[in-house]
Amino acid sequence: MMARKITHDEEGPYVIDEDELEEQGGTVAVCQCGLSANKPHCDGSHHAVSDEDDGVVYEYSDDDDEGERTVVSDD
Ligand code: FES
Numbered sequence: 001m002m003a004r005k006i007t008h009d010e011e012g013p014y015v016i017d018e019d020e021l022e023e024q025g026g027t028v029a030v031c032q033c034g035l036s037a038n039k040p041h042c043d044g045s046h047h048a049v050s051d052e053d054d055g056v057v058y059e060y061s062d063d064d065d066e067g068e069r070t071v072v073s074d075d
Helices: 018-023 045-049
Strands: 003-005 056-060 069-074
Touching: none
Parallel strands: 003 056
Antiparallel strands: 056 069
16 A cells, blocks of 8 residues: 655545535545645646555655655555
């Protein structure tokens, strides 16, 4: 399993209402990689994680997909 350490400081849910769904054409892509600069929406930053190795935990400086990637742990 690929994994990365992300700093996240939100304290509550992001509610996607009908108006936003309508604006997006009925589909909203929610970021699951943790690197989007437009959370909770996916902005394509997940492409940076496509070559991560299984069993390794990575960290990206400033949680930026273009930031330096370092290995946090390698089990
Ligand atoms: S899933 Fe995180 S930017 Fe796309």
